[in-house]
Amino acid sequence: MSVKNIDSFPSREVPAGEKTRFQILIGPDQGPNFAMRRFTIEAGGSMPLHTNTVEHEQLVLSGRAEVIFGDEVKIVKKDDVVFIPAGMPHSYRTIGDEDFQFLCLVPNSEDHLEILDRP
Numbered sequence: 001m002s003v004k005n006i007d008s009f010p011s012r013e014v015p016a017g018e019k020t021r022f023q024i025l026i027g028p029d030q031g032p033n034f035a036m037r038r039f040t041i042e043a044g045g046s047m048p049l050h051t052n053t054v055e056h057e058q059l060v061l062s063g064r065a066e067v068i069f070g071d072e073v074k075i076v077k078k079d080d081v082v083f084i085p086a087g088m089p090h091s092y093r094t095i096g097d098e099d100f101q102f103l104c105l106v107p108n109s110e111d112h113l114e115i116l117d118r119p
Contacts, residue, residue, distance in 0.1 A: 009025055011023050016047065016048060020040070024036075028108040031108065033107065034105050034106065036103060038102070038104075039102055041101075042099050043097045043098060045100075046091070046092060049068060051088065051113070054109055055084060055085055055107065056083070057081075057105040058102045060079060060080045060082070061101040061103060063077070065095055065100040066092070067090060068091045069089075
């Protein structure tokens, strides 16, 4: 068991994103099944259309973003719960002047990210 404040975890830049950072809150060294990460996409930031080989379970903590899921475009906001199946193309673009933050849980298995296009 461990208890730590979310702000005590180091933050890393997401190379594929624009104004995007993430923290590993629970990694494979702690939990056998899932990893928990917090992503922050600053106002004016984005992640390009991409796929992952693992599913994503997400909880939006703050802000709003336009999210493309396959052929659908959705606006997601604080307290929305998002499920992205493995292999589904998705992207994020912030809306407004607030940072978009979300928790993202993924299985502890190898993930391959493929960029499909850049904005």
